[in-house]
Amino acid sequence: MRCGMVSKNYVEMNVEELYQHLITDVMAAPSQGRELLDILKEEQRYQDDFQFRASIDTASALLFGIFSETKKAIPLCIELIERTTALQMWQLVSTNWNLLGTAYVAEGLYERGLECYHNVVRNEKEHGLIAMTSIAYNNIAMLYDNFKQNDKTYYYFRKAIETLESGGVEQPRYYSKIVLYWSNLLKILCRLQRLEEVPDIFEKINRVDFELVSHETRIAYYSARMYYFFYVEQYDEAKSLYYRLIEMIGNENSLYRLVVLGNFLELCNQFQLDYDFYAKELLEFESLQKCERGWANAYACMGLRNYYKHIGNQERFHELSEEYIEFMEQDAEDVRRRQCESLLLVENLLLNTEEVQAVMTKNTELQLIAQEAIRNKNSLQEAYDRIELINELGRKMTASLNLDEVVASIYNIIRMHLPIDVFILMVTEPEKEIIRSVAYYQDGVLETNFCIDMNASHGFFTECYRKNRLISTADASYADFLKRELSIQKKTEMQSAIYMPLNVGDKLIGLCSIQDRSEGIYSEEHISFLEELAPYLSIALNNAVRSWTLEEEIQSHLKTQAELKTANEKLERISSLDGLTQISSRRDFDIRISKLLEHVQESGESAGMLMMDIDNFKMYNDTYGHLQGDEVLKAVARIIRENMDRVNGLSARFGGEEFIGACTGLNKEDYIKLGESICRDIFNLKIAHRLSEYGCVTVSIGIAFSDCNLQRSELMRLADEELYRSKSEGKNRVSICELK
Structure with a gap:
């Protein structure tokens, strides 16, 4: 120990x-x-x-x-x-x-x-x-972080930090918690592109004595630092931190290692780094057994799959494609299993609660039976018959979990044994501070339901709720109260009424009222009958309401899942476009060019790649400012997209001021015309550029095409060389290379 x-x-x-x-x-x-x-x-x-x-x-x-x-x-x-x-x-x-x-x-x-x-x-x-408040806020933030709600996540991480700091350093595990919360906040600031706030957090963390910080919190901190260096494009520093994390975790905790590896690979892909930068780490994932890779790494499997396709290893590419499908199927099965387990868990909680309630109700029943036996010493047979009747009625009321069926059964049973013109059944909702009707019958007709404010200053139902005791017009102690309430409600025709609380254990779950137009119609026997029936009535109502609530929760979960699916599809569409120029992103281009080249292999058509670069763009930014530079990027992207669309080609922003295009089925003259059309259209925009030799914004273009099924990387390399030739020969021109 x-x-x-x-x-x-x-x-x-x-x-x-x-x-x-x-x-x-x-x-x-x-x-x-x-x-x-x-x-x-x-x-x-x-x-x-x-x-x-x-x-x-x-x-x-x-x-x-x-x-x-x-x-x-x-x-x-x-x-x-x-x-x-x-x-x-x-x-x-x-x-x-x-x-x-x-x-x-x-x-x-x-x-x-x-x-x-x-x-x-x-x-x-x-x-x-205050000790647990910051932990609760941190957990709420983590919950919203699961659903990528960055603004909510940021808000609650801030609340966690402010609450912890307000309580002072004497709180248990203060330094571990504050470093953890800052580290969590750091990641969200990166996502929100508020990178200027990050150095201040680093400065605060660096003032903490790390001897007072737990090992797990240190891992969280260095993970956040790795995250930050990706966002500021210091990728080598990020990679160094990744290996520091692996060293800190050691070989014993394979789950931690896997999570950190998965995060590293995801960030590499997010920032579109070359495979050369993280091929070793991808292959490290491949060395793990399938059972060790776990739920989180279908994503890494996809990365490996693309890597092998990139290097031309088709056999391994197809093997990993099958593994990726297996991962996704297993993940879907895991989701279904967890949903089923969640439902079973809720059901077990309800059943356990009902078992406890059943014992408490049975005790109440035994007390009622004993009281009845004492009151009716000379009427044992009558008491026995009464108990049998109550039990039979109770079985009928509790035979269903459907709320409408239960309400109808309760109404019909009471109507058979008591005189009633009005029957009202209510459920309490303390969290909303209301009492809500679930059944309102008048003269056998189901009327519109209604709600009552629990805090109302008058009313039969609120009085019954506050006192948690039966109120009856036959009770002399309530004569003045009933007279006053009836005077307030002048339109009522009812002269006799009983208002009865419905309890399960020590919890008041509802109220029941029966009313009649005849004065003094309810006797002690009627009240006794209702009191004996009350435990069954309470159980039936409680079970039905809980069943209805559970069904509502299930439907809410299903709705949430559908909304998440829709949101994910929307995010997928958004991720295919470059945020500034609204032309395809490089990630989307990589996916589509692979399909285009597969088509070329099958059809035997030529395939061409265009590399396009805005001339003297850095000088333009320095002269006219980055905001004006952004407008140039948008205009150039529009011209490129329009020209490439006319030949059914692809176009994308490759990075910075560089764009890329691809198309099939053209000959050399067609490619030259396409490139010259793009140059001419951009030149004709007449966007002033006083440091350009042409006096306006221009582009240089390099084209490489072939009909011999070259690899994408080879076409890109040759097109890039042609782009360099266009630049060196005076810019604002097209250079082309044909391979046969």
Whole structure:
């Protein structure tokens, strides 16, 4: 066991000391922590001291999360939230809300996870705490980061930092948390292109003593630095940081290594680096077994596939294409499996809750039966018949989970045994501070449902809700209240009424009212009948509402998935265009040129490549400014796209002021005419350029074409050489090379 983790020390701690030390120690050494908790659970104090037991069980819930045992963590956290709330252990309430949120997120129940994290913030604010607030904000930010909501992510990372700093350095693990939050924020600033803010963060981090920072946080920091150096185009420095990260992680944690490798490869591809820069790392991924590559690396497999296609290894290209399909199929299967597990988890939670409620309801039933037996000593048979009737009616009401069916069944059963002109069934929604009707019958006709404000100053339903007790016109103690309310509601024709709360355990879930036009029609027997029926009525309503709520959540998840699919398709379309010129991006060109050259191999047509560069563009930017330079790029891109479209060719921004085009089926004269048309159209724009020998913006073009199935890289190289010849021979001209 880890040095310092002696069970006797923890047994002698008070609750505050336990909170400060136990969870921190268990997080630092999870395996030894599990052994420690097993020993502490054997201590007599664990049996006798509720607060001590809650602290130990919270540490157990933490370990369930660390070891990815979420199905154990969720029910334990729910139970602990109830226990610690009753014990007013508000710090542990926050901790368990946070653990519950993390478990839900791990199971894909993102909405529930978000709700739990906000409950942490709410609980801390209500009880003057701060320790868990920054963690909750950081977790919310990470949740939004999963869905690439950069503005939301930035906002909550900022909230996490501000909250942590406001609490001071005395907070547990302060330096590890602040460096982690800054590192997370750094990545978002890069994505938002707010790179000027990054050096200030580096300066803050550099002032921290890294001896006080956890190993995991150091990894997060250097990962963020790698991320930043990609964005500032210092790729060699980024690569150096990648190898530093691999060295820090070591060989034992293969998952960490894989995540860092995947991030590195993704960034290389994002910034369109040459394969020569990261071929070694791609091949390192290939050396891993399939089972080691894991869920995240279908992307890296695609990168390997493109690499082998790039170097002309068709056999390996096709093998990896099959592996990529397998990865994607497995990923889809994993998504389906996680969705199924999430549904089963919700169902199990509901079933467990219902089992507890069933026991509590049975106890209530037994109390009611005993009271009935005492009141009716000389009517045993009558009491027995009454119980049988109630049980039978209860079975009918609880036979369905469909809300409409349950409501109709309840109404029909009550109408058969009680005089009613009006029947109203309500559910409580405390989070919205309303009481909402789910059934409103008048004279057998289903009327429009309605809502009542819980905080209303008058009304039968609000009085019944506040007092959580039955109100009846037969109750003398409510005579004045009923008279006053009836005077307010002058239009009502009802002279007799019963308002009854519906409870499941100690939770008020709804209200029921029966009303009649006849005065004094409801007797004690009627009230007794309703009270005996109430447990079944409550269960039936609660089950149906929960089933409806679960169905709503499922539909919400399906809607979210559809929206994410639509958003991904939109992002894919956007990513195919260069952001400034709205001409195809280099990434899109690479994909389309591969298909074009495959067509050429099949058809035997010629294939040509055009490399185009704006002459003296750096001098133009220096003279007229970058904003005006951007307008030149847009105008040139438009001319190139229009000319290439006329020959059914491809065009794209290759980088900076350089553009690329490709087409098929033309002869040498056609290629020359195409190039000269582009030069002429751009020259005729007459965009002033006083440092150009022509007095206006011009382009130089190099063309290479062949009918002998040359590789793309060879065509590009030859076209680039021709571009250089055009530049050296005076610019604003076309040079061409034909290979036969």
